[in-house]
Amino acid sequence: MSPLVSIEHISHSFGSSRALDDVSLSLPPDSYTVLLGPSGSGKTTLLSILGGFLGPEQGRVLIKGQDCTAMAPAKRPTATVFQDYALFPHMSIGANVGFGLRMKGVAKAERDARASAMLDVVGLAASFERKPHQLSGGQRQRVALARALIVEPAVLLLDEPLGALDLKLRRQMQDELKAIQKRVGTAFIHVTHDQEEAMALADHVVVMNHGRIEDQGAPERVYARPATRFTATFMGESTILSGTTANGMIDTPLGRFPAASDASHVAIRPEHVSLGGAIAAEVTDVVYQGAFKRVTARANGVDLLARLPAETRVLQGERMMLSIDAPHVIVLKD
Ligand code: ATP
Numbered sequence: 403m404s405p406l407v408s409i410e411h412i413s414h415s416f417g418s419s420r421a422l423d424d425v426s427l428s429l430p431p432d433s434y435t436v437l438l439g440p441s442g443s444g445k446t447t448l449l450s451i452l453g454g455f456l457g458p459e460q461g462r463v464l465i466k467g468q469d470c471t472a473m474a475p476a477k478r479p480t481a482t483v484f485q486d487y488a489l490f491p492h493m494s495i496g497a498n499v500g501f502g503l504r505m506k507g508v509a510k511a512e513r514d515a516r517a518s519a520m521l522d523v524v525g526l527a528a529s530f531e532r533k534p535h536q537l538s539g540g541q542r543q544r545v546a547l548a549r550a551l552i553v554e555p556a557v558l559l560l561d562e563p564l565g566a567l568d569l570k571l572r573r574q575m576q577d578e579l580k581a582i583q584k585r586v587g588t589a590f591i592h593v594t595h596d597q598e599e600a601m602a603l604a605d606h607v608v609v610m611n612h613g614r615i616e617d618q619g620a621p622e623r624v625y626a627r628p629a630t631r632f633t634a635t636f637m638g639e640s641t642i643l644s645g646t647t648a649n650g651m652i653d654t655p656l657g658r659f660p661a662a663s664d665a666s667h668v669a670i671r672p673e674h675v676s677l678g679g680a681i682a683a684e685v686t687d688v689v690y691q692g693a694f695k696r697v698t699a700r701a702n703g704v705d706l707l708a709r710l711p712a713e714t715r716v717l718q719g720e721r722m723m724l725s726i727d728a729p730h731v732i733v734l735k736d
Contacts, residue, residue, distance in 0.1 A: 404467070406431040406589050407452070407557060412461030414447055421447040422458070423613040429591070429606065431556075434583050437593045438600040439610030440636065445593040446561060448610075452591065453482045453559050466556055476505075479556035485565045487546040489534040495521065495545050496530035502553040520548040524582060540571045544578070551586055558583075560592040564599065576602045597637050601625065609633045631734050634669035640732070641670045641707045652733065655702040656681055657726060661733040669732040672696065675708035679725020685718055699724060 405428040414422040422444045429435050437445040450456040452463060454475035462471045470478050481502070489498050497504075499520055500513035508516075521527050524544040526537075534542055543563060550558055563579070564572045580603050583590045594600055600607050601621045608618040609632070617629040621637075628634040631642060644667050645654035652661035654668055661668070683699035683706060690712070697708045697716060701724065708724060716722065 405429055405464075406433075406466060407591070408462075408464040409448070409452070410462045410464070412448070412451060412458045412463070414451065414456070414458045414460075420613050422451075425461070425613070425615055427608060427615065427618070429589060431589055432587050433589050433605045434580065434603055435589070435591045435606045435608060436600040436604035437591065437608050437610060438595065438597060438604075438637070439616075440595055443610040444613040445595075445610055447613075449482075449559050449561055449591065449593050452557070453480050454478050455482075480559055481550035481553055481555035481557075482559040482561065483543075483546050483550045483563050485562040487534075487542045489542060489545060489549075491534050493533075494530065495526065495532050495534065495537070498534065498545055499548045499552055501549060506553070516552055517548070520552045521545075523551070523585060524548045525578070539567050540575055543567065543575060547579070547582065551582075551588065555588060557589045557591060560590060562593055562595075564594075572599070573602075579603060600637070607637070609637060611636070626730075626732075628669065628732060628734075630736055631667055631669070634732055634734065639672055639707055641672075641675075641705065642734075643668050643670070643704060655704045656706065657728070659728055659731045659733065662735075664735050665733045666736065667734040669734060670706070670726055671730065671732070672707040672709035674727040674730040675706060675710075676725050676727065677710060677714065677722065679723050681706070681724040681726065683722055683724050685716055685720045685722060688716055688718055 407429040409427040412422050412425045439445050451458050454473055462469055465479055496517045500517035503513035518530060524547055526544055564575050576599055604621050607621045607624050609616045611632050617624050617633040625638055634640045643654040645652040647661055647663050647665050651658045652665045659668055681701050683701035685699050687698040689696040694712050695710045695714055697710050699706050
C-alpha cells in the first residue's frame, strides 16, 4: 500500500537547539499513529511541520503523494486538534463544529446538517444549541474533534489532546478516540508522552528521543522487542543489565542468555521475574499497586524490578529467591 504520509529527512533547529534531526517516516492510510517521547524530544515540532505551522529547515512532507512542505495549513489535507480545544466561546456547539465548512463557503442548511451528523459521531447529538462553557472538559474535547473531522481531512493531527483531562476521563476518551478513528477511517497522528496512552491507541507507535526516531512499529513489537535501550525503559519499565558476549551468549550479573556477538545489554521486563529460582535477592522496596506488587530486589549488585502477584507476602529487607524467564529477555545492541 502506498503511504498516505511520507516524511523525508526532516531536520529543524531553534537557534542552536536541534529539535529534529533527519527524521523519516512513512504512514499508511487508516492508521492510528502515536508519536511518543519525553518532553523536548521533538514531537510537537514534527506535528507542527505536518500541519504547516512550521516550515522545516531541511526535508519534505508528502501527503497523498503531493509535496506539502511549503503549503499553508488551510490548503493542506490536514486538520489539527489542540490540547486547549480552542473553541469559540460565543458560538453554539453546532456553529463551532460547522465553522470549517463556513470558511469553505458551505451554505448554512448544509453545514448545520453536517455538524449535526458529526456531533452524532462523537456522541453529542443533543448538544447542538449549547455553548462551550455548558459542557464538561471531555465533551469539549469531543467538540474539538468533531470540528476538525467535519472538513474531512486525510490526516488528523492531535497534540496532547487528552492532556487537560483527569486520568479516568482520559482512559475513557482513549477508547472513544480509537472507536471514532475506526468509524471515520481518517489517519490520526497523536502526540503524547504517556506510554500507556500510546499502547492503548496506536496501530503504529513512533518513539522519539532528542529529535530522532528511536524505534517504530506495532506497540506489541516495540514493547516486546524494543530496538534500543531508551525504548526499553521509556515504553514500559525494565531492568537493564550490561554484559559481555562469547559463544552466542551474553554474560550478565544475573545469568547468561542467548545473544548475538554485537549485544551489549539485556532488558528484563518486571513481569518476567518470578518467585523461586536461583537468584538470591534482598528486597529493597515494595509498592502495592492493587492488581500486583511492584518489588525492587538487590541481587549480585543489581536492582532487579519484579511484578509479583498482589497476594505475595513480602516486606522490605527480606531475602527471597527469584528467577528470570530467559526466553523473554530482551537483548540490546547499544
Ligand atoms: P513536550 O512533550 O514538552 O511538548 P516535545 O517532544 O513536543 O515536548 P518540542 O516541543 O518539539 O518537544 O521541542 C523540541 C525542542 O525544540 C526542545 O528542546 C524545545 O525546547 C525546542 N523548541 C520547541 N519550540 C521552540 C521554539 N518556538 N523556540 C525555541 N525552541 C523551541
